[in-house]
Amino acid sequence: MPDYKLRINGTSYKVNVADDTPLLWVLRDELHLLGTKFGCGIGQCGACTVHFEGAAVRSCLIAVSAIGKSEITTIEGLSEDGDHPVQKAWLEHDVSQCGYCQSGQIMNAAALLAENPKPTDNDIDNAMNGNICRCGTYVRIKQAIKTASNQ
Amino acid sequence: MTKIQTQYNRRSFLKISAAAGGGMLIGFSWLTGCVSEGKNNEALAIPNEWFDINGYIKIGDTGLVTIYSPNPEIGQNVRTSMPMIVAEELDVNWENVMVEQAPLNTGFYNNQIAGGSQSIRKGWNPLRMAGATARRMLLEATAKELGVEVTALTVANGIIKEISGERTMGYGDIASKAVGIEVPEVVELKDIKDFKLISTSVKNVDGKNIVTGKPLFGLDFQREGMQLAMIQHPPAFGMKVKDFNEAEIKAMSGVSNAFIVDITVPEPGYFDEKGFLQLVAIVGKSTWQLMKAKKALKVNWEQVSELEDSEMHMKRMEASLASEMRESRKDGDPAAAFKKAAKVIERTYSAPFLPHNTMEPMNFFAHVTETSAELVGPTQTPQALEGSVSKLLGLPIEDVTVNMTRMGGGFGRRLYVHFGVEAAAISKKIGAPVKLIYTREDDMTQGTYRPAYLATYKAGLDENNNLIAFSVKGTGLPESPVFENRFPAGTVENYLAEKASTKTNITTGAWRAPRSHFTAGAEQSFLDEVAELAEKDPIEFRLELFDRAISNPIGNRNDYDAQRYAGVLKLVKEKSNWGQEMPGIHRGVAAYYCHNSYVAEVIDIAMEKNTPKIKKVWCAVDCGIVVNRDAAKNMVQGGVIDGVGHAMYSQLTFKDGATQESNFNQYRLIRHSQAPEAIEVFFVENDIDPTGLGEPGLPPAIGALANALYQATGERHYHQPFMSFKSVKG
Ligand code: FES
Ligand code: FES
Numbered sequence: 001m002p003d004y005k006l007r008i009n010g011t012s013y014k015v016n017v018a019d020d021t022p023l024l025w026v027l028r029d030e031l032h033l034l035g036t037k038f039g040c041g042i043g044q045c046g047a048c049t050v051h052f053e054g055a056a057v058r059s060c061l062i063a064v065s066a067i068g069k070s071e072i073t074t075i076e077g078l079s080e081d082g083d084h085p086v087q088k089a090w091l092e093h094d095v096s097q098c099g100y101c102q103s104g105q106i107m108n109a110a111a112l113l114a115e116n117p118k119p120t121d122n123d124i125d126n127a128m129n130g131n132i133c134r135c136g137t138y139v140r141i142k143q144a145i146k147t148a149s150n151q
Numbered sequence: 152m153t154k155i156q157t158q159y160n161r162r163s164f165l166k167i168s169a170a171a172g173g174g175m176l177i178g179f180s181w182l183t184g185c186v187s188e189g190k191n192n193e194a195l196a197i198p199n200e201w202f203d204i205n206g207y208i209k210i211g212d213t214g215l216v217t218i219y220s221p222n223p224e225i226g227q228n229v230r231t232s233m234p235m236i237v238a239e240e241l242d243v244n245w246e247n248v249m250v251e252q253a254p255l256n257t258g259f260y261n262n263q264i265a266g267g268s269q270s271i272r273k274g275w276n277p278l279r280m281a282g283a284t285a286r287r288m289l290l291e292a293t294a295k296e297l298g299v300e301v302t303a304l305t306v307a308n309g310i311i312k313e314i315s316g317e318r319t320m321g322y323g324d325i326a327s328k329a330v331g332i333e334v335p336e337v338v339e340l341k342d343i344k345d346f347k348l349i350s351t352s353v354k355n356v357d358g359k360n361i362v363t364g365k366p367l368f369g370l371d372f373q374r375e376g377m378q379l380a381m382i383q384h385p386p387a388f389g390m391k392v393k394d395f396n397e398a399e400i401k402a403m404s405g406v407s408n409a410f411i412v413d414i415t416v417p418e419p420g421y422f423d424e425k426g427f428l429q430l431v432a433i434v435g436k437s438t439w440q441l442m443k444a445k446k447a448l449k450v451n452w453e454q455v456s457e458l459e460d461s462e463m464h465m466k467r468m469e470a471s472l473a474s475e476m477r478e479s480r481k482d483g484d485p486a487a488a489f490k491k492a493a494k495v496i497e498r499t500y501s502a503p504f505l506p507h508n509t510m511e512p513m514n515f516f517a518h519v520t521e522t523s524a525e526l527v528g529p530t531q532t533p534q535a536l537e538g539s540v541s542k543l544l545g546l547p548i549e550d551v552t553v554n555m556t557r558m559g560g561g562f563g564r565r566l567y568v569h570f571g572v573e574a575a576a577i578s579k580k581i582g583a584p585v586k587l588i589y590t591r592e593d594d595m596t597q598g599t600y601r602p603a604y605l606a607t608y609k610a611g612l613d614e615n616n617n618l619i620a621f622s623v624k625g626t627g628l629p630e631s632p633v634f635e636n637r638f639p640a641g642t643v644e645n646y647l648a649e650k651a652s653t654k655t656n657i658t659t660g661a662w663r664a665p666r667s668h669f670t671a672g673a674e675q676s677f678l679d680e681v682a683e684l685a686e687k688d689p690i691e692f693r694l695e696l697f698d699r700a701i702s703n704p705i706g707n708r709n710d711y712d713a714q715r716y717a718g719v720l721k722l723v724k725e726k727s728n729w730g731q732e733m734p735g736i737h738r739g740v741a742a743y744y745c746h747n748s749y750v751a752e753v754i755d756i757a758m759e760k761n762t763p764k765i766k767k768v769w770c771a772v773d774c775g776i777v778v779n780r781d782a783a784k785n786m787v788q789g790g791v792i793d794g795v796g797h798a799m800y801s802q803l804t805f806k807d808g809a810t811q812e813s814n815f816n817q818y819r820l821i822r823h824s825q826a827p828e829a830i831e832v833f834f835v836e837n838d839i840d841p842t843g844l845g846e847p848g849l850p851p852a853i854g855a856l857a858n859a860l861y862q863a864t865g866e867r868h869y870h871q872p873f874m875s876f877k878s879v880k881g
Binding site for chain 1: 786
């Protein structure tokens with residue numbers, strides 16, 4: 001199995017895994033960065049969302065061999081101490097229920113705001129539609145994104 | 152103040168204290184990481200020493216307090232609201248409270264289960280008692296220390312003061328002395344009007360850990376030397392595994408073992424529901440390698456019972472509904488009343504099987520040795536899991552430990568214990584600690600599904616449009632959805648409820664608000680049609696019925712309080728400005744009582760590009776005392792979205808015994824753009840002991856949605872899902 005050098009959250013890691021191993025399982029099984037969640041494995045739920053050079057991607061669909069030198073950010077690297085505006089807004093609106101989908105929701109929302117600091121309701125719906133929340137926290141997520149966009 | 156008898160004794164305290172202090176919970180570092188943090192900047196220093204006051208409360212020498220949350224956390228937020236109740240009676244600053252998950256201890260804690268929205272209702276008295284008992288013991292210890300009577304002392308926010316004197320004592324200073332105090336036989340509880348914490352809004356104690364991605368869930372659990380495992384079950388209900396290409400699989404990279412496990416337990420109980428008792432298990436180091444090994448499996452299956460499909464399911468239910476049914480309640484003479492009615496209306500409703508689809512797939516950690524079994528993971532009923540593992544392994548129950556992690560959703564799915572039992576069986580076979588992981592496909596294609604239902608409602612009106620006859624008959628696979636003593640029973644002189652059930656080999660179980668999610672939708676949309684036929688406003692029509700149930704109830708088995716039921720309807724009417732025309736807005740209403748709470752909802756729909764869009768949902772809730780206000784709102788909002796979503800989009804269909812949907816590319820769950828734009832929640836304020844909210848917000852949403860859709864489109868919806876209903880009912 002080949003060695004891969006990865007840049008994750010500003011740190012370099014070396015892993016030895018099969019070339020088709022999805023980034024999700026490298027993060028979870030090899031690096032024990034457990035904030036990135038497994039929900040479907042086929043790019044349909046958004047639980048595994050991370051930033052790939054700043055853009056939100058589904059880590060379950062990205063093979064480790066496709067990463068190269070690209071900078072990856074996971075929920076653990078989004079901020080020093082949970083003080084990213086999106087994380088703060090999430091706490092202010094007490095969004096979480098079970099909480100399982102939320103790191104994916106937050107990573108997606110943070111990427112959206114980085115690209116579009118004042119999204120409309122429509123922009124939010126379009127950007128967030130790939131992130132499922134079975135607990136039904138969608139209304140609060142939208143409110144939190146709006147709060148964060150005003151920071 | 153209310154005085155209540157304490158219901159536990161010193162011995163049970165000591166037992167649990169020993170357990171808590173002895174490392175049953177905090178002995179391994181992973182769970183310690185899951186302790187919620189002190190919640191503000193002034194949080195007290197971490198103590199050098201902790202004193203167990205009772206099994207719910209531990210006080211540190213700095214005054215920091217740890218409260219154990221006894222029940223499983225599935226997102227209903229009991230890890231915050233249950234400790235709040237203890238903290239209220241203990242009279243301590245919430246900022247100085249940390250929360251830890253209690254271990255399973257059936258001898259001490261009451262009802263350690265997440266089911267039926269009962270955590271708060273059943274926990275209310277024990278939790279208040281735990282807080283009040285500890286406060287009393289701290290007071291007694293202080294009185295002794297200062298040489299005064301307890302009556303000369305007062306307490307607020309964790310500081311005990313002399314009433315006429317200067318001396319004070321912090322809980323942290325006296326905790327060590329309180330440990331030896333005799334547990335009082337009677338304690339005084341606070342007056343409800345003196346509550347400082349209860350009914351305020353307290354933030355989720357795990358909020359920060361969640362938004363920073365801390366490992367809180369079962370799937371995140373790690374243990375040194377732990378292996379991973381996956382299972383493969385037969386492709387269809389009615390099939391069984393015979394053998395598989397064992398040698399080939401074992402030779403694959405990253406696979407350490409592969410075998411067939413049998414999880415048959417002697418005398419299985421309700422929580423042991425599982426369609427496939429023999430499974431192929433593959434063990435290895437990494438999830439991805441196991442997933443690849445699963446794909447390389449070549450298994451020989453054998454058919455052991457009929458392979459069912461959705462058409463067959465509907466035919467069975469229709470035949471069952473047409474056959475002789477079991478009468479479960481009859482008031483007056485329904486047959487005669489229908490005969491003389493001026494108008495009669497009859498409608499039939501159906502709903503499909505549904506998987507739970509918790510976002511965290513099923514998983515469990517197990518470490519089984521010759522003499523013990525340790526399990527860690529997401530379970531709504533640790534006690535049932537402990538029992539089943541003990542039976543499977545033939546180990547005494549004392550040698551089985553179960554610790555609960557936070558759960559990425561429950562909704563009833565994690566009341567079934569097979570995935571924990573499977574983990575134990577695999578661990579025993581390999582003689583090492585293991586974490587079993589389901590893929591989404593495993594999760595969705597071998598569920599304990601919400602049963603499928605079919606029911607017919609019939610109503611008769613006299614020439615003055617009064618409801619004089621009502622009947623409901625319902626069947627399902629494999630249970631009837633009918634609650635014979637619920638509204639409108641008790642409001643109609645001539646009433647008939649009939650039940651039947653039909654067989655299936657599909658495994659089913661509790662799914663958020665069992666049966667109520669169906670009956671609320673069917674009954675409340677039917678009543679909307681009856682009100683229309685009676686030319687009455689749907690809220691006024693219902694209120695008239697409740698007036699009858701208040702002044703002159705029919706029968707004495709009605710299982711609702713008509714005043715409280717009418718109360719939520721009146722509140723939602725007022726808050727939503729019901730009756731006021733709003734251009735472009737089409738409204739529907741529903742009210743339902745289940746799991747001891749009352750909820751009425753109004754849904755406002757606008758048609759946008761020919762598609763219905765929910766603009767706003769108004770909810771009025773009577774759950775007695777509201778423990779944690781904003782969290783209670785969150786629960787109701789979630790229930791509404793969940794109800795609307797499943798009624799609109801979700802269904803699990805079968806062909807040749809196999810589900811036709813196995814992941815989110817085929818199975819539809821509601822998404823951001825389909826969610827209501829706003830949901831407002833209002834509470835009836837009263838002093839009634841609190842009841843739960845995990846489920847009651849969901850059922851009325853389905854009725855209110857159907858009724859609003861009718862106003863918006865002129866079309867009635869009888870069969871779920873409303874939006875993609877295809878072949879199930881012709
Ligand atoms: S796990 Fe990657 S999108 Fe669902
Ligand atoms: S909070 Fe539970 S799935 Fe989103």
